[in-house]
Amino acid sequence: MKTLIISLLCIPVIFHSQQIVHQDPEIVKYVSQVNTDSLKAHINTLVNFGTRHTMSSTTDSKRGIGAARKWVLKKFKDYAKHTGGRMEVFIQNQTIQPDGKRIDRPTDLGNVIAIIHGTDPNDKRMFMMSGHLDSRVSDVMNTKDNAPGANDDGSGVGALIESARILSTSQFPTSIVLVAFSGEEQGLLGSKMLAEKAKSEGWQLEALLNNDMISNNLSSDTNLINTYQLRVFSEGLPQYELDKKAREIRKFGLENDGDSRQLARYIKEIGERYVDHLQIKLIYRNDRFLRGGDHTPFVEKGFSAVRLTEFNENFNHQHQDIRKENGVQYGDLPEFMDFEYFKKNVSVNIAVLANLAKSPSKPENVKIEVSKLTNFTDLSWEKPRLGEITGYYVLMRETDASVWQKKIFTKENAIKLPYSKDNYFFAIQAVNASGNESIIVLPKVK
Known part of the structure; x- marks a missing residue:
């Protein structure tokens, strides 16, 4: 079994000089169940609907998105039969009218949703994974021709179905939400619909992992192959109410520490802990250059949301009519997917969702002492409201570092570190007996 040893700086305070972070055997079991044959079957079924x-x-x-929607719904319902009623499955529908852009007729928009409700009725936290069900060819308004959408975004939906198959057996205290959006290619319509619902109903949605194209390894034009890196796109400055937060962000130098960026760091640590031969590459953008995805409407509503995407994009097999020109096959077809790479990327999602869903809630009232200037840093916090804990991790990184560099374990609710606030950022996580860490919390000024 793989373990991660977190080395520490030499600090003259009382705690262990190093902390060994073990893999949680339950999460190891879930990750081991991801199956390439299952993934291939999911993709082939989605492609066989002709167009979505x-x-x-x-x-x-x-044929069509209606048939595909019903199939995904049935798959979710099949897995729900073994959950004792804890898995709720439904389609969120809305008839949308022509918008003068990419909708030219009244359209039944539907998101297929599965909620694996947590076992603790007092724990209202939700962790979401998503992909988009719809597909397209070169002309975004072409509803007739075959649009297989194997990778874009059959891979995201296939990942959802595989995650439902595996995680439906879980007994997490918190809830996991799996969503196959419609309308992504027509303007993120399905995700906007659900983001509005989540905001208006006050969902305690703490993280969204949006998967869009996670199975291609070969880049067009440059012909580079990459099967060992997965990109995670995240915003640094929070788009939601930035005008109200900008002064504090600038004052404390937190331009690189928005909630979505912290989620991306969390995904990197947990994903690399459980999935071998894979590096999670943090991309400092909300999405690809001048483009967007289904996580964006959630970011705009103030939720922590990121996009997971393969490292290389192949534009010969994305948004293309199926054809052959000059010996080159165009079209988003299954034969251009790398299912071993796909399997690793699905495994990242499952590991992260499970670790989040098993974790205690965030430490409360995290503070940093600033009443007097010293070269020490004094941090304090209160116990999380939910979940049993064994202690806390104090996280440290230098100001120019992209990820947290040190994890210091303590059972106390305060710590004094001989490191200057000028040179380091600090944060706190709660951790339970099985090693599942909470969402990261940055300190407020005391």
Whole structure:
């Protein structure tokens, strides 16, 4: 079994000089169950619907987005049968009218949703994973031609179905939400619909992992192959109410520490802990250059949300009519997917969701003492409201570091470190007996 040893700086305070972070055997079990044959079967079924264009048929039993929606719903319901009623499955529907952009007729928009409710009725936290069900060809308004959408975004939906199969057996205290959005290619319509619902209903949604294209290894044009890196896109400055937060962000130098950026760091640590031969690469953008994805409406509503995407994009197999030109095959077809790479990226999602769902809630009232200037840093915090804990991790990183560099374990609710606030950022996590860490919390000024 792989373990991660977190080395520490030499600090003259009383705690162990190093802390060994073990893999949680339950999470190891879930990750080991990700199966390439299952993933291939999911993709082949999705491709066989011909097109999954948002404005394709919703009544044909074999072709179009309606048939695909019903199939995903059935898969979720099949897994729900063994959960004792804890797994809720439904389609969120809305008829949208022509918008003069990418919707030219009244359209039944539907998100397929599965909620694996937590076992603790007092724990209202939710952790979400998503992908988009709809597909397209070169003309975004073409609803008739075959649009297989194997990688874009059959891979995201296939990952959802595989995650539902595996995690439906769990008994997490918190809830996991799995969503296959519609309308992504027509303007993020399904994700906007659900983000509005989550905001208006006060969902305690603490993280969204949006998966969009996670199975291609070969870049077009440059022909580079990459099967060992997965990109995670995250914003640094919070788009939501930035005008109200900008002064404090600038004052404390937190331009690189928005909630979504902290989630990305969390994904990197946990993903690399459980998945071998894979590096999580943090990309300091909300999404790809001048483009967007289904996490964006959630970011705009103030939720912590990121996008997971393969390292290389192949534009010959993305948003293309199926054709062959000059010996080159175009089209988003299954034969251009790398299912071993796909398996690793699905495993990252499962490991992160499980670690989050098993974790205690965040430490409360995290403070940094600033009443007098010293070269020490004094931190204090209060116990989380939910979950049993064994202690806390104090996180440290230099101001120019992209990830947390040190994890210092303590059972106390305060710590004094001989490191200057000028040179380091600090944060606190709660941790339980099985080693599952909470969301990261930055200190407020005391």
